[in-house]
Amino acid sequence: MRTGTTARSIAVTGAALLAISACGGGSEDEGGDTGADSGEKQVNIYGTDGNMGNALGEDFSEEGSLAGMRGTTPLTDLSSDFVDRLKEVDPELQDLNYAGETYDAIVLAALAAQAAGTNQATAFAPYVNGLTFGGEACTDFAACAEILAGGGNVDYDGASGPLSFAEAGEPAEASFGILQFGDDNALDDDATEFVLAGDEANAATDEGPDPVPTATGGAPLVVGTLLPLTGNLAFLGPPEVAGAKLAIQDINEAGGVFGQPVQLVEGDSGDASTDTATQTVDRLLQSGVNVIVGAASSGVSLTVIDAITQAGVMQISPANTSDQFTTYNDNGLYFRTAPPDTLQARALADLIIEDGNNTVGILALNDPYGTGLAENTLQNLVDAGLSEDDIQSITYDPQAANFDSEVQQMVDFNPDAIVVIGFEESSRILEGLNSNGVGPQR
Template identity: 65%
Template sequence: MRTHPTLGRTLVLGAVVLLAASACGSGSSDTDSAGASTADDGTKQVNVYGADGNMNNGLGEDFADSPGALAGMRGTVLLTDIGPEFRERLLGVDPSLTNFNTAAETYDAVVIASLAAQLAGSNEATVWGPYVNGVTFGGEACTTFAECSEVVAGGGNPDYDGVNGPLAFTDPGEPSVASFAIESFTEDGTIDEDAREFVQAGDIDDAATDEGPAPAAPGTTGAPLVIGSLTPQTGSLAYQGPQQIAALTLAVTDVNAAGGVLGNPVQLNTGDSGDASTDTATQTADRLLQQGANVIVGASSSGVTLTVIDAVTQAGVAMISPASTSDRLTDYADNGLFFRTVPPDTLQARALADLIGGDGNNTVGILALNDPYGTGLADNTAADLISDGLDEDSIRSLVYDPTAANFDSEVSQMVEFNPDAILVIGFEETSRIIEGLNAQGIGPQR
């Protein structure tokens, strides 16, 4: 059974206060009143944090031969408590799945687009785009496409509370509230699911109020809705690909089992997004447009989304991203055709600042990859830490090139700064950064 999020930042802070009781690290260190940790030999132990780009089992696989290398690392991940039923359904599509983050967001993207098209009585995104926000708030609550379709068939407006919870989109078409998991690594480098804690950020009062135009007559039929996907099957976010493809497949199956959209089965064409270092996404987007896509679910990387968003939306096709979080996308000139089922970095930054501040850290170093996701999340987290009372001089942010041969300079600068905490915002290159931090005695290894 899916657990709906409890809304409001007050509960976030309360959850973090509870989490602070078990500060970052294992039993081999003590935490002083200022939040800094002290190892058994009396040296300072730096608390290391990550974010959703690196807080996953893929990072642990890079340290399979180094037990304890990640044992003190904690961080936030965009993750909803999806419950065992949805997880089992995904495993029914792909039994090899080990990661599930972004699956709920992907599934909900398909359902929202399908409902909006049925309400509009058209598969054209320029027609159904104005209905998208209203699908997520107001009206009659429903939790599946089948339930929501009955609402539409009765002439009503559905309020879809899906796998990802009550999304309640804001005017720009993104969630007003979000669920995050506080994750931690075990001694063997895997995510400790037993220690996982869910917290919330955002305010449902920020949701839009315009539910969109009057709906088309119930039972309106039309041309099939064609869904394309920009899914990371290669590149730095490839670990998200399998669960996204499983979620796409499951969502389309569910929509079609409930009668499809506009009297026709929904069609799905998938494609690889690669990452921002290649032109894979551009090639895939061109192919999907040629195949008649009305909406493209993706991309995951904010940098990739920004690469293709103009070509897609200017063609009159919608994009719904299950993972692009850069706040640059909030006010992007997208012809009203870009939406996302994940919140902007401003909400994850709030969750990160609460976690880091709740652990009592007084000085914070930030290492962020140089792309819209990395720099945006770093800037917003620093701003939130300052608004919470940290002095600006107590925070040092460094932006790095993820393709660099090494990160010796950035690690050396962190050693010199000697902070209580280091936040690493990155993808697969994080493993090399952690190796450098551990080698200098300021990493997560205890």
């Protein structure tokens, strides 16, 4: 573990990393389980936020197909009260990925509008960064709104963590969950651990304009959502939708913005292979939204960010992680509550190194999310002491008929660990790895 980069959250589990035969054993030289009965070397399999969900396990019928596979995803230790309230919104909710980030995105937008005294995004966007650091701490819209009403400065510490936005409008520090699949091919909640990556000291220093006197009777704040109800990230839809609805509910129960209920207009982002997001954004803009929450996919956001921000509407994503957005020319109207993949790459690389892996194969889908996270993970592995010859990184077309060639390259490389950075197509890649004796199944 690199000091100042990743810190264990001992209070969450009070346990050290689990030594699982299917993941975390390390190479033969490191004393890991080498599969003596079969003569095969143990290969450790890792995933990331695009595939580390219970939906992945639903693609496998054989018990143990994913046993021990671990991975990282932006996730904080959500309070039991928050989780219970999410499940009141959606009783069928299984995964919690990005629920807190979606909730916080809407609360931040509402607080910014309240602080600016207007629903015009070009006027309230300059307030967003300053609401996440430097002021009086508060953890819900009602308490934060009370501080604003008294003329104070707000430091919103949300469901997804302290936020502490950097100049680019993104978290300077973030919590990541280390998730693990059990023998039943479902995530083992008892094995979840949490780490921090980044540094709150890198937050912006400009707290933005002073709050204006509380406005009442103005035009209501209208929030649109651009979330994955269909497509290859549809498993992220339910927790994000639940987080959005809960935020609107809490804000309105606290009196709304400008004394009026915040309005919600829902929309589907689809995925990058369709024009669903473009059609949804057109509809949301025509309906007069002031802020659009989404998309989840970085690739999808890159197709619509110009249409949104050039229309003078704020975009705030709960799940975009591509580092392209850090320097994107967004007219000061794009924000995200999800951390950039430069931070997830640190957490993922630390996990891989801690597990004793000396050679690593990376399979990443060819889109801004996949290539960005792969490149940053590779660099962090090199910084941690691996040579570039010890790492093989391969990008693939997620729409390909099969992934036989990529799987064979991993078999030939014979690494200690394989990282799969992908979406729903990850199940077919993992099936291929399993059938060749280098997947999580043992």
